[in-house]
Amino acid sequence: MSDEVQPGFVRVRLxxxxxxxxFSGWAKQAGGRRTVQGEIEDALRTVTRSRDTYELxxxxxxxxxxxxxxxxxxxxxxxxxxxEHHEKLLKRLAGRLARDVRVWALREAPSGFNARFSxxxxxxxxxxxxxxxxVDPLLRNHVLWHDWALDVxxxxxxxxxxxxxxxxxxxxxxxxGATTIRTLQELSLVRGDxxxxxxxxxxxxxxxxxxxxxxGALLFVGDGHRPPDWPAKVLAAGVRDSAVHVVRPHGLTxxxxxxxxxxxxxxxxxxxxxxxxxxxxxxx
Numbered sequence: 180m181s182d183e184v185q186p187g188f189v190r191v192r193l194x195x196x197x198x199x200x201x202f203s204g205w206a207k208q209a210g211g212r213r214t215v216q217g218e219i220e221d222a223l224r225t226v227t228r229s230r231d232t233y234e235l236x237x238x239x240x241x242x243x244x245x246x247x248x249x250x251x252x253x254x255x256x257x258x259x260x261x262x263e264h265h266e267k268l269l270k271r272l273a274g275r276l277a278r279d280v281r282v283w284a285l286r287e288a289p290s291g292f293n294a295r296f297s298x299x300x301x302x303x304x305x306x307x308x309x310x311x312x313x314v315d316p317l318l319r320n321h322v323l324w325h326d327w328a329l330d331v332x333x334x335x336x337x338x339x340x341x342x343x344x345x346x347x348x349x350x351x352x353x354x355x356g357a358t359t360i361r362t363l364q365e366l367s368l369v370r371g372d373x374x375x376x377x378x379x380x381x382x383x384x385x386x387x388x389x390x391x392x393x394x395g396a397l398l399f400v401g402d403g404h405r406p407p408d409w410p411a412k413v414l415a416a417g418v419r420d421s422a423v424h425v426v427r428p429h430g431l432t433x434x435x436x437x438x439x440x441x442x443x444x445x446x447x448x449x450x451x452x453x454x455x456x457x458x459x460x461x462x463x
Contacts, residue, residue, distance in 0.1 A: 244428035340411030
């Protein structure tokens with residue numbers, strides 16, 4: 180896959196957000212299911228009065244029910260379409276899109292930019308409350324209710340044992356031909372004044388169900404069902420543990436995607452496409 184934009188086209192970066200409650204995830208699907216990608220591509224085609232559908236490439240595909248505050252995508256538009264419409268495109272999209280998805284910025288991307296492969300990290304937040312009364316009804320689509328009291332200090336102790344570069348096969352849904360080696364850069368939890376616990380999870384990339392599985396393991400520590408060293412032992416075992424539950428998607432939000440300086444984009448794209456392996460263990 181090349182990062183070169185075809186002659187006559189302009190690569191445009193989109194910054195967007197959405198409430199994932201009514202979406203069947205990001206990616207287009209057969210059968211007419213409502214997806215974020217499908218909604219935005221349809222709106223782009225309509226407001227630019229184009230016959231063709233211009234396909235979006237996204238920084239991180241989200242599952243059904245998962246939200247995004249800082250999602251990034253790119254699209255390659257014919258130069259004449261961009262020239263004609265770019266000044267009014269943002270407002271026209273706002274008038275066309277449903278209220279649960281917004282495009283906040285549209286701009287010509289720097290050379291070599293790829294929303295997916297140029298990213299150096301993605302940051303998610305997972306929100307949960309252990310309030311005995313449940314979740315504030317106004318937050319019910321964004322906060323998980325856990326009906327056991329949670330020890331945030333124990334969860335943070337467990338989280339520290341998961342940081343760094345590892346094979347996260349024990350916390351990922353395996354996909355044929357895809358590596359599960361990732362670098363977990365941050366995993367920390369804070370209880371707010373409102374009692375909601377926010378877990379911040381940042382990595383260079385994530386494999387399928389990784390965040391929700393990590394949170395499931397930490398919740399099991401937080402409510403006392405497992406000791407703080409248990410999640411790291413599961414990681415080291417390298418196989419799925421039936422005690423690790425994939426928590427529900429609605430507590431998860433993609434908050435931000437990080438990119439390198441423009442002059443480093445090409446190198447990052449190449450690096451991101453390399454199949455990863457862990458360093459071999461030493462002999463001694």
